[in-house]
Amino acid sequence: MYKKICNKCHQPSFSSCNTGTWLCPICNHDLTRIFSQDAESAKNIKQQLELLANKYSQKQNPVPIVNKSI
Numbered sequence: 170m171y172k173k174i175c176n177k178c179h180q181p182s183f184s185s186c187n188t189g190t191w192l193c194p195i196c197n198h199d200l201t202r203i204f205s206q207d208a209e210s211a212k213n214i215k216q217q218l219e220l221l222a223n224k225y226s227q228k229q230n231p232v233p234i235v236n237k238s239i
């Protein structure tokens with residue numbers, strides 16, 4: 170599965186094949202020369218970003234305060 174972002178209307182379009190003429194389904198702009206992204210790897214990147222976000226949110230948890238009077 171391949172994905173291209175139209176440089177005219179900025180809408181994503183998807184195709185199972187990366188060859189031949191690729192026209193934007195929304196505005197009919199020619200996307201053939203636009204670099205395609207692998208939709209699966211884009212999904213993985215999103216998952217990695219979510220994992221990173223979780224990591225950072227965990228870091229923001231309050232650090233336990235050590236009571237020095239004990």
Ligand SMILES: [Zn+2]
Pocket residue numbers: 175176177178179180193194195196197198
């Ligand atoms: Zn378009």
